[in-house]
Amino acid sequence: MNNSYHTIKSVNEGLKKGEFSVEEITAEYLGRIKKENPKFNAYLTIFDHKTTNYKRFDRPELTVEGLQTTNLLSGIPCAIKDNILIEGEKCTAASKILENYVAPYDATVVTKLKQAGTVFLGKTNLDEFAMGATGERSAFGPTLNPHDHSRVAGGSSAGSGVAVAADLAIYALGSDTGGSIRAPASWCGVVGLKPTYGLVSRHGLIAMASSLDQIGPITKTVEDAAIVLNTIAGHDQLDSTSISPSRDLSDYTANLNKPIKGLKVAVPNEFFNTGLDNEVNNLIQATIAKLESLGAHIDQVSLPMINYAVATYYIIVPSEISANLARYDGIRYGLSAKRSSLLDVYLDSRAEGLGPEVKRRIMLGTYVLSAGYYDAYYLKAQKVRALIKQDFDRIFEKYDVIVGPTMPTVAPKLGELDDPLAGYLADIYTCPVNLAGLPAISIPCGFAELPTTNYQLPTTKLPVGFQIIAKHFDESKLLQVAYNLEQVLSL
Numbered sequence: 001m002n003n004s005y006h007t008i009k010s011v012n013e014g015l016k017k018g019e020f021s022v023e024e025i026t027a028e029y030l031g032r033i034k035k036e037n038p039k040f041n042a043y044l045t046i047f048d049h050k051t052t053n054y055k056r057f058d059r060p061e062l063t064v065e066g067l068q069t070t071n072l073l074s075g076i077p078c079a080i081k082d083n084i085l086i087e088g089e090k091c092t093a094a095s096k097i098l099e100n101y102v103a104p105y106d107a108t109v110v111t112k113l114k115q116a117g118t119v120f121l122g123k124t125n126l127d128e129f130a131m132g133a134t135g136e137r138s139a140f141g142p143t144l145n146p147h148d149h150s151r152v153a154g155g156s157s158a159g160s161g162v163a164v165a166a167d168l169a170i171y172a173l174g175s176d177t178g179g180s181i182r183a184p185a186s187w188c189g190v191v192g193l194k195p196t197y198g199l200v201s202r203h204g205l206i207a208m209a210s211s212l213d214q215i216g217p218i219t220k221t222v223e224d225a226a227i228v229l230n231t232i233a234g235h236d237q238l239d240s241t242s243i244s245p246s247r248d249l250s251d252y253t254a255n256l257n258k259p260i261k262g263l264k265v266a267v268p269n270e271f272f273n274t275g276l277d278n279e280v281n282n283l284i285q286a287t288i289a290k291l292e293s294l295g296a297h298i299d300q301v302s303l304p305m306i307n308y309a310v311a312t313y314y315i316i317v318p319s320e321i322s323a324n325l326a327r328y329d330g331i332r333y334g335l336s337a338k339r340s341s342l343l344d345v346y347l348d349s350r351a352e353g354l355g356p357e358v359k360r361r362i363m364l365g366t367y368v369l370s371a372g373y374y375d376a377y378y379l380k381a382q383k384v385r386a387l388i389k390q391d392f393d394r395i396f397e398k399y400d401v402i403v404g405p406t407m408p409t410v411a412p413k414l415g416e417l418d419d420p421l422a423g424y425l426a427d428i429y430t431c432p433v434n435l436a437g438l439p440a441i442s443i444p445c446g447f448a449e450l451p452t453t454n455y456q457l458p459t460t461k462l463p464v465g466f467q468i469i470a471k472h473f474d475e476s477k478l479l480q481v482a483y484n485l486e487q488v489l490s491l
């Protein structure tokens with residue numbers, strides 16, 4: 001079996017024809033993970049199908065006959081980011097404070113995937129509590145990029161990105177607060193979809209910044225992303241920010257191969273300012289030309305408020321983090337320092353259990369929310385957030401999609417973005433989308449060739465992601481454009 005064979009679609013077909021069984025394909029993936037994972041550190045927990053929920057391979061829906069009619073995800077092995085709860089399994093959020101925490105219930109997305117009959121292979125590495133753009137801020141070591149092991153995979157859903165890119169899972173779930181699905185997708189050369197805020201339930205996702213967090217798929221193809229979204233999208237009464245139960249959900253695979261002739265595409269000037277690598281820019285321009293050759297109308301536009309997105313994001317996100325992470329006090333969850341006074345339990349559990357980036361954001365958030373600074377920082381940031389959303393709304397009155405790069409560079413070397421500010425700037429094209437609650441996808445659009453210092457070694461080829469952003473709840477259009485492009489890019 002070659003890599004391209006291992007899509008949801010192709011494995012489903014193989015299962016239905018009886019070419020292999022669910023148990024066989026699961027065993028194949030678990031074997032590969034055990035062998036390959038030490039190279040990448042993509043999985044934090046690897047499940048054993050003999051002892052976990054996969055022992056039920058004889059369920060009627062997983063037999064050749066049953067698979068003819070069940071969900072396309074039936075029997076498909078997948079990876080889950082380790083900030084999404086699976087009942088009875090560890091869920092660490094890649095933090096020492098939750099190192100031995102066992103989830104007491106299933107996240108709603110997990111319930112839905114279980115109902116669909118998918119197979120979970122394990123839990124994937126991330127920046128601690130999903131705070132980071134590289135995957136290096138995990139308490140359990142960085143995840144390495146399969147295209148070049150001296151480079152980062154992209155965060156925070158680093159393990160999910162690598163699991164899919166290195167074929168250690170057929171698909172994976174990640175979460176995206178400011179780019180965490182799209183960054184690893186871009187740097188690892190796979191597809192990453194961040195749905196409209198509210199479309200996918202956040203119940204059972206360990207909260208980072210609740211007004212921006214959103215779960216979504218990382219896959220090998222656009223069609224696979226649509227298939228996963230079909231299963232995980234929908235109203236959930238356990239999530240107060242979930243979409244209304246009356247909202248009609250599309251079949252996201254239905255329009256994929258409809259042509260995009262006449263599509264109106266906006267290209268914001270602000271996406272092409274200093275900071276964007278030349279190599280990346282060339283591939284993005286070539287991809288925009290492909291869109292044009294498919295019959296799309298391309299216009300340059302301006303989204304001036306986007307220039308304030310990173311600053312706004314890094315006020316609002318730490319504020320929400322400081323509130324959400326107050327619950328890790330050494331009493332309610334996970335690590336608890338044994339001290340004689342309650343205050344010392346709080347202080348020392350947090351001091352020992354939380355990493356430097358998490359502490360930095362808690363302090364920043366607590367500061368900007370304090371009585372004296374709330375108006376100057378938090379309230380101001382909320383107002384700018386509203387203006388950023390208005391900027392997008394204005395463009396979407398005339399255009400179907402906005403396109404540009406996902407990340408300003410190719411995957412950096414390990415340690416290159418150690419400076420927190422440098423890391424924050426990597427979110428420049430992704431975080432405005434979360435502030436506005438919009439859906440966006442990153443698809444691979446080519447490889448940048450980097451010369452190596454040693455002339456005897458071949459050049460390093462690193463993947464580049466192309467970002468497409470659509471109106472709220474217009475995932476159908478988003479996926480249609482992405483699919484059409486994917487066919488002509490034929491990477």
Ligand code: GLN
Binds near residue numbers: 156179
């Ligand atoms: N890099 C961003 C941050 O550090 C995004 C993280 C995310 O989307 N979870 O906040």
